[in-house]
Amino acid sequence: MKTAIRVMLLAALATMTTMTNAAQPEDKPFAEKKVVLQISDGDPSKQTLVLNVAGNIIRHYGADKVDVEIVAFGPGLRLLFKNNANGDRITGLVGSGVRFAACSNTVHNMGKKLGHDPELNSNATTVSAGVVRIIDLVSDGYVLVKP
Amino acid sequence: MTITVNKKRLYASAILCSLLSAPTYAANWLALQGTEPDSAAPRAKVWGFIQPEFSSTDGTKLKAGPWKGQNAIFNQMRPNLKTNEGFNVLRARVGVRGTGMPLDSNVNYFFLAEFGNNGITAEGGGSVKITDASVTLNHIPGARIRVGQFKTPGSEEGLQAIHVFDYINFTNATNGLLLERFFDGNGSGTNVVPGTPPTFNNSGDANRPNGPVSAFRDTGIQVFDIFKVGQWEHSYAVMIGNGNGITRGDNDDNKETYLYWSSELVFGGAGARRQGWKLFAWNQNGKRTLITEGAGEYDRTRSGLGTTFKKDKYRAAFEYMTADGMIFNGTDGGALPGASSNNGQTISSFNVETKGEADGMYVHFGYAITPELELDARYDVYNRMTDVAAKERKFETVTLGAQYFFNKKSRLIVNYEARKAEAPNQASTSNANQILDSIDDRIAAQLLIIF
Numbered sequence: 001m002k003t004a005i006r007v008m009l010l011a012a013l014a015t016m017t018t019m020t021n022a023a024q025p026e027d028k029p030f031a032e033k034k035v036v037l038q039i040s041d042g043d044p045s046k047q048t049l050v051l052n053v054a055g056n057i058i059r060h061y062g063a064d065k066v067d068v069e070i071v072a073f074g075p076g077l078r079l080l081f082k083n084n085a086n087g088d089r090i091t092g093l094v095g096s097g098v099r100f101a102a103c104s105n106t107v108h109n110m111g112k113k114l115g116h117d118p119e120l121n122s123n124a125t126t127v128s129a130g131v132v133r134i135i136d137l138v139s140d141g142y143v144l145v146k147p
Numbered sequence: 148m149t150i151t152v153n154k155k156r157l158y159a160s161a162i163l164c165s166l167l168s169a170p171t172y173a174a175n176w177l178a179l180q181g182t183e184p185d186s187a188a189p190r191a192k193v194w195g196f197i198q199p200e201f202s203s204t205d206g207t208k209l210k211a212g213p214w215k216g217q218n219a220i221f222n223q224m225r226p227n228l229k230t231n232e233g234f235n236v237l238r239a240r241v242g243v244r245g246t247g248m249p250l251d252s253n254v255n256y257f258f259l260a261e262f263g264n265n266g267i268t269a270e271g272g273g274s275v276k277i278t279d280a281s282v283t284l285n286h287i288p289g290a291r292i293r294v295g296q297f298k299t300p301g302s303e304e305g306l307q308a309i310h311v312f313d314y315i316n317f318t319n320a321t322n323g324l325l326l327e328r329f330f331d332g333n334g335s336g337t338n339v340v341p342g343t344p345p346t347f348n349n350s351g352d353a354n355r356p357n358g359p360v361s362a363f364r365d366t367g368i369q370v371f372d373i374f375k376v377g378q379w380e381h382s383y384a385v386m387i388g389n390g391n392g393i394t395r396g397d398n399d400d401n402k403e404t405y406l407y408w409s410s411e412l413v414f415g416g417a418g419a420r421r422q423g424w425k426l427f428a429w430n431q432n433g434k435r436t437l438i439t440e441g442a443g444e445y446d447r448t449r450s451g452l453g454t455t456f457k458k459d460k461y462r463a464a465f466e467y468m469t470a471d472g473m474i475f476n477g478t479d480g481g482a483l484p485g486a487s488s489n490n491g492q493t494i495s496s497f498n499v500e501t502k503g504e505a506d507g508m509y510v511h512f513g514y515a516i517t518p519e520l521e522l523d524a525r526y527d528v529y530n531r532m533t534d535v536a537a538k539e540r541k542f543e544t545v546t547l548g549a550q551y552f553f554n555k556k557s558r559l560i561v562n563y564e565a566r567k568a569e570a571p572n573q574a575s576t577s578n579a580n581q582i583l584d585s586i587d588d589r590i591a592a593q594l595l596i597i598f
Contacts, residue, residue, distance in 0.1 A: 042249060044187040075249070078186040083252060085184035110250055118250065 028097060031067035033057075036137040038146040040130070042075030049147045050079070051089050054098050063096040069137060073103030073130025077110065082119035094123045103130030175411070176306045177382050178373050179419060181283050181293045183255040188246045195241035196310045196597040198263065199234065204587035206231030211581035213493055214482035219585045221481060221566075226269035228483050237593070238263040238309065242279070253285045257297065261362075266326070267393070271358035276394050278362055289372050296366040296393055300384035300407030301325065301429040302451050303466055304509070305363030311419045313462070313513055313521075313550065315562045315591045319529035319542040320507020324449060324470045327361035329392050330354055333441030334479070334498035352440070353485035354496035361392040365403060380411045380423075390433035390447075401444065403433035414458050422459070428452040435473050437501070445501040446472035462513035462523075470505040474531065476538075481582045504534040523548035536572040540583070543567050557596040564589040 102124040111117035127133040204222045242259035259279040281295030334354040367388025390403030409427035430450045453466030482495035509527035525546040532538040545565045552558045570579035
């Protein structure tokens with residue numbers, strides 16, 4: 001009987017943990033706000049803008065109280081190219097817990113034009129499709145902002 | 148645990164970024180003019196600036212010499228030399244720069260055209276000239292390649308972006324030694340023999356420039372790069388060019404070589420007004436070919452070194468330069484080119500010494516009283532033809548200036564230039580010294596807007 005109760009408790013605990021993880025990443029356990037920033041514009045000034053917005057959000061709420069993910073696709077993917085001039089700023093934001101997602105579809109399409117897939121910033125995580133990633137995050141309660 | 152790993156990665160990345168040699172993209176003229184930010188440059192960014200100005204001298208006439216009583220070239224407004232006071236749109240430039248294919252940061256371009264009224268557009272016909280047209284290839288680490296027409300790696304005063312220049316006029320040495328005028332002859336064929344047709348050496352030729360001034364530019368190929376080591380930024384450039392200025396092809400088989408090095412301790416900021424302490428040195432060497440009076444090939448060498456400092460409210464700069472070989476030597480008697488002497492026997496012409504020596508320097512201090520108002524002071528001296536006592540001339544100018552910034556892209560510059568010159572090896576009563584005593588102080592105001 002005790003064993004059965006233990007199994008049930010463990011199962012319940014595992015379920016709760018899974019639900020929590022689905023809602024917010026494990027490195028942001030105390031996040032009260034969740035924001036996804038979209039960059040899909042080729043204008044270089046938008047790169048600066050989206051990084052500024054992310055920085056402002058972190059400063060306002062505090063790094064532990066807000067969960068920010070920047071999703072790049074289309075022409076905006078250049079932000080996450082390995083040699084991007086904003087690399088240091090990206091590294092700094094990663095240090096505050098900001099995540100960067102790169103669209104695989106865009107990577108492959110750009111690869112066709114370049115003759116090879118572009119090398120990405122090591123801080124970027126590839127997702128199958130940038131727009132799908134945004135839809136999923138919005139479904140999970142993230143607020144979408146497109147600076 | 149995950150956080151720890153991320154932090155380690157962070158620290159490692161930060162250390163790598165700061166210690167490894169890596170290109171940077173700001174406050175370095177080679178980088179600012181020849182490269183674009185990696186993966187962050189537009190396909191085509193349109194930009195430019197306009198500099199309308201007012202300039203005035205007393206218009207003192209020549210006090211001695213064959214052109215006594217006539218207009219003195221140094222008291223007239225450049226480039227037209229028609230008046231000693233007036234308005235002019237000195238520069239009006241429009242350019243496009245960026246990457247042809249934004250996905251590929253390995254190739255970028257720079258294009259700029261001049262619509263203003265200055266030494267670029269006043270000579271050689273046409274009212275618009277292309278000043279810059281270059282392509283940079285960034286494929287080889289440590290050896291970027293720039294090809295086309297662009298500013299040559301050299302003197303800070305010439306290489307810096309003109310729209311962040313703290314003054315209206317260049318220093319005497321930079322104007323005389325580096326802002327090159329190109330001539331077909333040495334200016335010796337100026338005699339006029341009354342009653343006889345002009346001959347090759349008696350043509351009454353004013354020896355006007357055969358086209359635009361160099362504008363500190365050349366057409367050629369440059370290998371360069373920028374390296375960051377800690378807080379220091381080092382850069383180098385090696386260039387081979389025609390040595391024939393802008394909007395021309397080459398006129399001989401000789402090629403100009405340019406060498407440049409700079410190291411800068413970067414304090415902070417970015418762009419053309421980044422704060423830092425920079426040391427630099429440069430050399431350019433080549434030959435010039437004359438085809439009329441004094442036809443032949445002549446050496447032309449320039450070298451210099453200097454430093455710049457900019458931190459918080461303070462700015463300072465110093466540069467020393469030397470010249471050997473061909474040297475621009477003004478006009479006969481300080482008169483306007485083409486002016487007939489009072490006895491009608493000579494036409495004043497531009498002159499070039501085909502073998503001479505010269506040196507010069509400037510020192511500059513600036514202080515920003517408020518974010519909107521900056522005060523500047525500059526002393527410069529130019530010693531021309533120091534190897535021939537009779538021909539030696541010394542030009543000195545103290546410039547007091549103020550800059551009022553309406554915003555970061557527009558400002559008003561006001562300069563007062565206390566100017567004097569002398570022939571140091573001649574008596575004060577000599578013609579040369581009396582002519583040089585004709586030099587007036589100059590006041591100028593300039594509006595600048597960058598878009």
